[in-house]
Amino acid sequence: MDWVFFGEISLAGLAMGGLYALIALGFVIIYKATRVINFAIGEIMMFAAYLFLAFAGGMELSPWIALPLAVIGGSILGGVIEKTMIRPMLGESPISVVMVTIGIGSILVGLVEFIWTADPQLLPSFLPREPVFIGPLYLAPKIAYGFLIGSALLIAYLLYFRFSRGGVALRATASDQAAAYSMGINVRRVFNMAWVFGSLAASLAGVLVAATGGLSPQFGIIGLSVLVVVIVGGLDSILGALVAGVFIGWLETVAGAYLGGEYRMPATFLVLAVILVIRPYGLFGTHEIERV
């Protein structure tokens, strides 16, 4: 066995997993606050990546201006989706809400094809190009720097939710909406902010992933990998999102490298199936107790 090759593949996989962890974090924030499983997260990522393409490629802004603009655009999109389409579904069955997010995903794909056509696009490269070596192992620079930027936001998020007022409000809402409301927390605002923050994380990850792998209206498929991550980690667990994100990213890349691209999805979904049978609520998720 070629250990250098294995090491390089693993490294690339772990870096990709870092980005998965970031997306999964966005997913978990939304789920914790609003109990909505967001099937449209891949499409929100895609939309932000296309915004980046428009700002950096079409309008020829500097990528470092275009990146924040695209991310802000993606978060506004998240906020608008929550206000206009998720809020009216409050209290409806989870099935209906999930279907709404699937519908939103379809609308976003259509919009993107409408504006930017269905052809695959390449994002203008903005990350440094010098190859990165960690010990003897080579890592593609796009992936490495993408990982660094992603981790920076990830750590900022973790600190924010641990220590800031907004983070406390979010966690309070997640644990008991009525109690949080009676303590003066604006629960509706928390719902909205959760979507904004969740979409922000997804948008940044979207631009970074698209920068490494190219962009097309099918980009939203990545949402399925993220779904696996959050189910394996536990839908309402931030720790789970991080651990499972890194693991699934690694597994997907290794399976793709050793067995072939067609094994990527089955490999991760096999893990998903095993987890669903052994620990239905994920590695770190809360086991819900149901009362009649």
Add this chain to the structure above:
Amino acid sequence: MRIGDAKQSYEADEAIWTSQTQKLWLGFFLLILTVFPFAVDSYLLYLGCLVGIAVISTTGLNILTGFTGLISLGQAGFMGVGAYTVAWLSINTGLPFPVTLVLAGLMAAAVGILVGLPSLRVKGLYLAIATLAASVFLHFIFAEWESVTGGMGGLSLEPAHLFGLTFQSDFMMYFIIVPLAVLMVLAARNVFRTRIGRAFIAIRDRDISAEILGINLLRYKLMSFALSSFYAGVAGGLFAYFYRVVTPESFPLSMSIFYLAAVIVGGMGNLLGGILGAAFMTLVPEALKLLTAALTPFYPSAPVFMSPMLEIIFGALIVGFLIFEPHGLAEIWHRIRRFFRLWPFRN
């Protein structure tokens, strides 16, 4: 004017046909279905067949999602199982179509039971994702098990045959698909008059309460999965006979979402809704195609925008119906009927 339903026996309450008028309209509808293929051109005939297949599959999914409350993203996968079963059987054994279709249904039901097994432990969205996993595996098997499924190239099969008749044209296929669709919808309607169907509904309304009432959850949930996948398998088998080529890409995830959307747009837990939803969702893209063709002389770029428009309309239909008309087309249908029942006394 009919004012109320005064039912004096349980038989009357359980009856499918409650009035003479209903039977009359149904007879009229069946007559139209019979005359339809003789009266229309090949395009409408083709659409009729498509709607028939969609009705069968949507009714199946409605049993599972609408009546039992188990959301499934595996419908396309089950249809694929049915389609591949039919294709394989007709290539390797040459059995007539009624046999292959039943075997396709049974095969899909067996797979459905397997997929439904986690349903006792996980429910709601976790179950949806388990079925999603199943559809990923099924797609993988379709693509990779080359000795049976023909790999990415898929399988091509001969037309359906029975007693020396070959069902090659859409016209012939119509007479397999539509009667089968009518039969299977009627069968579904009857299921919900029995203990099994009532148990499904009880599970949907509150599974824990249902269990306390003495319903064996695992057994009935698996039954629901089996029944639903049987419908999907038959629909998939018809799909195979209709297109006469089956590839892994014939049954993408978006197809599962399409059928879920049809159930929602039609009205969850309503068989009429399933029919309306299937017809509506099948015909909307076709209507858009016609519109595009009509617009092309004036806007030459119209065809470019058709596929994105279709995505947007598809999504907007799902979102719009869920927010504004959660009971779907069936509810609109009832509203129209109510209007005419009370007309002209209401205003």
